[in-house]
Amino acid sequence: MKRLIAGAAALAAAGLGVARWAAARGRTPVPAKDPLAAGRWLGVTINRPPEEVAPGERLPEPLTRVDAEVRMNPAPGGRGTELYARPLERTARSEGALTRLRGEDSRTAVRTALREAKSLLETGDVLRSDEEVATTRPTLPGKVLDLALGRASEGGRL
Amino acid sequence: MKAVCWQGVNELSVERVPDPAILNAQDAIVKVTASTTCGSDLHLLGGHIPAMRAGDVIGHEFLGEIVETGPEVTRHRPGDRVVVCSIIGCGRCWSCRHGDWSLCENSNPNPGITDLMWGGSTAGIFGYSHAMGGFRGSHAEYVRVPFVDHNAFAVPEGVSDMDAVFASDAVPTGWMGADLGGVRPGDVVAVWGCGGVGQMAAKAAMLLGAERVVAIDRYPERLAMTSRHVGCEVVDYTTTDVVSELRERTGGRGPDVCIEAVGMEADSTGLQRVYDGVKQRLRLEQDRPAAVREAIHACRTGGSVFVLGVFAGFVDKFPLGALMNKGLTLRGAQQHGQRYIPKLLELIGRGELRPSHLATHTMTLDEGPRGYDLFRNKKDGCVRAVFRPWI
Helix, strand or coil: CHHHHHHHHHHHHHHHHHHHHHHHHHHCCCCCCCCCHHHCCEEEEECCCHHHHCHHHCCCHHHHCCCEEEEEEECHHHCCEEEEEEECCCCCHHHHHHHHHCCCCHHHHHHHHHHHHHHHHHHCCCCCCHHHCCCCCCCHHHHHHHHHHHHHCCCCCC | CEEEEEEECCEEEEEECCCCCCCCCCCEEEEEEEEECCHHHHHHHCCCCCCCCCCEECCCEEEEEEEEECCCCCCCCCCCEEEECCEECCCCCHHHHCCCHHHCCCCCCCHHHHHHHHCCCCCEEECCCHHHCCECCCCECEEEECCHHHHEEECCCCCCHHHHHHHHCHHHHHHHHHHHCCCCCCCEEEEECCCHHHHHHHHHHHHCCCCEEEEEECCHHHHHHHHHHHCCEEEECCCCCHHHHHHHHCCCCCCCEEEECCCCECCCCHHHHHHHHHHHHCCCCCCECHHHHHHHHHCCCCCEEEECCCCCCCCCCCCHHHHHHCCCEEEECCCCHHHHHHHHHHHHHCCCCCHHHHEEEEECHHHHHHHHHHHHCCHHHCCEEEECCCC
16 A cells, blocks of 8 residues: 555655656747848958958959958957858848748858858869769769758858 | 779779869869878778768879969979878968968868867868868879978989878978977987887987987887887887886886877787777777877976877777876867978988888778778888879
């Protein structure tokens, strides 16, 4: 009998715990979405002075290919120039995720243009991957990876 | 051409693949004359590094001869005998200019993957997955070397191939651990791991003036090799309590600098071994950090711990409390090789550094899978297998 009571008490305690967990779960804060996401500036720091980044106010060539507003300022600590850009046409965040998956996100194009501008100004070139002369063969895991790699060159901390 | 290709987890094969091509004006094509296995390749083989595809050419530590250059190459020409740094740097971004070559901002064409994993992108690496740029590896007859003026170094006359090849990675990686770990004259230094990098870290610590250097491993032949060729003290962690041993050898303080040269598949003993093994198999922990934990516990208060071994993701039971309360400095990096290679080639040329003993097995490219079997399973005393594609 004692065992039965102890068992019932344990079950009740467990039930109470689950109920508390469920109640608490409803109150669990979720990370806030960034309300400014669509309008945020994308930036790169270029290891060149501002007069070399935009001589005569001419933008680096990759940025002339995208529809974006651009600003720049000297980087602190002698790090060169902070170059910023953002698409003129802003998409809502939900649309942004879909259009990015389809490869049509205007922010992706701006991000790529900024990275290419940085590389051209610093090295005179944009490095290409050996993936262009592939040695790989198609596999199922490879297909999954292809989905990620398809956008990998457009990502990065911008 | 022939190349050693990753085909899947623990599966390698020798394949015929298209020759590499000059894709950028600052590229060169290098005819590979020696290319060695490296402990970090084992993480690729074991499937611990994401973003490998069937058919990827592996290998990143190599020596060769330049056979073709792009139109904007100025410092090298065909015929140059060069050692190439395993990390690709552009030489002109802020990170490269400040000596942090493995953080190059322009040499990884796939920055999105490492940015997602680590919150920042890192340099490209030869033969080290598409996350590191998708560059072909050096276990091949030829390899394309981007930004060759900054990544290839002429080998002085008189330096043998077997000494020079390790100036590509093992020697500068070990040197960086001692240098950035802050080794100073009179220090006591402990090094976890007696593979190629660990041995070179121990040697670097001695050359930088450390008074005592203790290297830790479990394999008798590696401990004996380290004792014989590096000339430092050694400890077998399977028969000795490492932390107590280091305390006893240092008047109760612990080492001033602890260098971890093991990486994400660290072996250990007792309950910790079971715990990490189970968690890693269940994918509840990506990397096994046993040697890092021990280094942090063993280090003297106020000392320095440098992580040279390769880690990819998250670890469990990291002793953050010990790190904080003991006032330790923890650092880590992929190697900034270009910062050190010219000086190291000089040291090798003068005979002050002789890493050729690491090459326990020399073989043809066709024997690539067998070389990795020997290397991974520590068979026949293998410390490094070096492939000679043209011999």
